[in-house]
Amino acid sequence: MLSLLVYAPLLLVAPAAAAPSLLQKDDVQSGPGGGACVVATITVTETVWTDPTPAPTVAGAGPEVSPLVFTDKYSPAVATQPALGNPASPDTYSAPAPAPEQPQQQYTAPAAAPSPSVASSGPAAGPDVAEPEGIDTTDHFKGSYTNALYFTNWGIYGADYQPQQLPVSEITRVLYAFADIGSDGEVKSSDAWSDYQKHYPTDSWNDQGNNAYGCVKQLFLLKKQNRHLKVLLSIGGWTYSPKFPPIAATEAGRQKFASSAVKLVQDWGFDGIDIDWEYPSNPTEAQNFVLLLQACRAALDAYAAQHAPGYHFQITVASPAGAQHYNAMDLSGMDRYVDAWHLMAYDYAGGWDTTSGHQANIYANGANPASTKFSTEQAVRDYISHGISPSKIVLGMPLYGRSFESTGGLGQPYSGTGGNPQAGGQGVWLYRDLPRPGAKVVYDDVAKASYSYDENTKELISFDTVDSAVAKAGYLVSRGLGGAVFWEASGDKKGSESLVGTLADRMGRLDSAMNLLSYPASQYDNIRKGMPS
Template identity: 50%
Template sequence: MLFKLPCLLIVIFSILIPQINTFAIFPGEQASLRSVNAWKPTHTPASPKPSSSPTSTSSPKPSSTSKSPSSPTSSSSPKPSDSTNLSDSGYKNFVYFANWDIYNRSYHVQELPASQITHVLYAFWNVASDGTVSISDPNADLNKQFSVKSWEYDDGKTLYGSLKQLYILKKHNRHLKTLMTVGGWTYSANFPAAASTETTRLKFASDVVTYVRDLGFDGVDIDWEYPSDDTQAADFVLLLAELRKQLDNYAATNAPGYHFLITVACSAGAKNYGKIHLSEMNKYIDNWNLMAYDYSGSWDTHVGHDANLYPSSNMYITPYNTHKAITDYVNAGVTPSKILLGIPLYGRSFVGTTGLGQSFNSVGSGSYENGIWDYKVLPKIGAVEKMDSEAVASYSYDASTQTLISYDNVEVVKKKAEYIRSQSLGGAMFWEASGDKNGKDSLIGTTASAFDKLDTKENLLKYPASKYSNIVAGMPGE
């Protein structure tokens, strides 16, 4: 077997990178966990407090029954997205996979619980002001070798990295669809410019289609955090329309009859979603991934819940609530079955406090960043897990250290699954995969079990125009 020098360099690089890779968190409404590693260029807010916050408006609880790639061109008119019929397609269980997970977290695509999820959203791609969409970590995404055997078939046009593993995963799980996520908190700064002209929108959409074509995706997830005025909101609609048009054109030539997906990560804060054109966007969006978390944190003065479903009688405890956001989205013209309720696979901590609604001294340490703990390590030893039935939220408290951690447990997620069904929503979404537990305590598994039926629509495996020979061939032998 011949080992090429570039391959050896890739191996060395992949060994060294974890030593310098660190996950940076930048507080922002619904955004703090959607940033990338600190060794990459990042956007840092001027203030530790989110730029805007949802208003605390109580809503009645519902009844239980109630580098740039070469790009395809654009031509025909866009086709609006159809509403989801859950009786036919089943509920969706979306899970984000962050490309930095393979480093310090030692979590890989191969570990995703494929039988319990319907869609994987692979994060993140960057976007430039001219509309160019680019890979954020070539080593993780395209180059990392996961087995020596793979070198035997290298013809110089072979895809490696986590994206190869993602294609293999969907190949062996035909119900599993994959989407590329563009943006996120760190990579959203250039969205306003990228969406502002016909030329930049054409470039953005054609770049996305090229990545879908080359890497074998079933669609794209747009995470623009956040449009700040009416002009940007209107441009967002135009961007989605162009994206829909170009995806349909690609499908007509390369995958007749196949519907490539467009989803959007969206805020649960009224000051953010109140600025976008929800009903117009709904025409082109297959699913709204509602980021129903990060409701309280280091930017606050009092301890609150991270992801409560309903408001509390104590406004300090629930400055946000998910039910209000969903009610507002639906009232604005969003199809309920397109909404996916976001669930965090992490908790937020508060140290030096006597409990909910009280002041705190700091957020303390965390799994990888201060104040943030993976769900899989909660509750911490010595802490007592508690339930807030009014808000439908869970947390743990350690009186000896005066530490409160707000997070979703299995009981809360079961109630959220009931809510999803009662409100005819489309399913659940999780941020992000590496934080979950295994077995009966898995939150991803909890929703999968609670839904009568999961979406089993088949993914796409044929990408004849891909620049990668192993994608064109369908990963033979893998």
């Protein structure tokens, strides 16, 4: 079971004199002014993650830009479907409580909205099925926050990160990435073995009937044990995104997408969908994205009316932080159907640039503009100006770093990106492997961002630390944002250095709205029966 994570950026370098416009980047803005960097020297031991099995070279693996990408995987022989390629003195804030997101409100589709019927391949609930649990419609989210975490179906291979390792007490939403899209619009599994075939040690080989195993079963068990935990199916990602435009362009394609997405939600026992289309590029595609979301909302509501009255299945969107991308989208039109915007506030700098820089800074640093060509604050301002409620914006944070070699420092030219091949390709290091031995960690108190620098090797790595995570927690609270979302689970550390845990602690009250456990139309016997012991 081998994996090769593909996270390398799409190498689009603008001319030196041109304003930055690199894929998922936002416009340059003036920062809050100059300021000194706080330097902390940290002594670490070697913590490089190694995989005893070398990853294969994947023919045709193309360049990527966003960490929201797939992996080129090699599944074991039992797989029936080929796995396709795809990815200590903190600042404090005193701020009013945010205006919360309202995920439990029931959306009512307009009369003109399509209401496709949802096919049910599973048998109707029979006498062996317990009565569906009553739906708790109390708005537990009011005054509380989302702490969401992407979990990848390829992470079970090279990273050896299994669903059972998810920090369920610290998160409210799991985004299971990624589902594939067929040429007709069908949303489908991208890795059958990982998704629903793999037997874990606790799984019996003697079960009767048609049952789901793999990550799907384990995620359902986590939902059953942690009723606040919602699981959403993330569809698309960088590698599969080229499949969106043709299927979203037709009514038939949109209806197929919506009905098949809901089919997976009902079969796998999920609580909604997350759409990661990177990115609509013209007004026609922007309008088609709105229509696609409308179809999905109608299909989810139709399913809920029939099988889960009173329950609201969520729709979230992995949304860009680059102005050239979000300005090409109909944000206000989409917002009618979107419960949360997962703002991908990272990859502001990387191997596609001519200078090193912060990859996930909150603000621009006017004293070193080359280091902060883009910022989260500008993206948040722009989303709000398009009518998006701050409480629906969920701040994306990276659990990885972007590296620059042979550089004199932040905002300086570099030569090469290095990185740990096991972490996702050129120029990428998992947060859990940082800082590198001999490196000094620097916190930029103006940009609210961290990086490490090795004076001997001249390697600089931009990554979030506990200090920058604390600053981001304060920022999202002060801005009234809806919470945080992380890419991706296998990169985090444990204990006091966990960024996911840091946000959970700093945000305080987390969303406790109950998930759904009743899926009477699932084709899988164990999910339809509620995963009996």
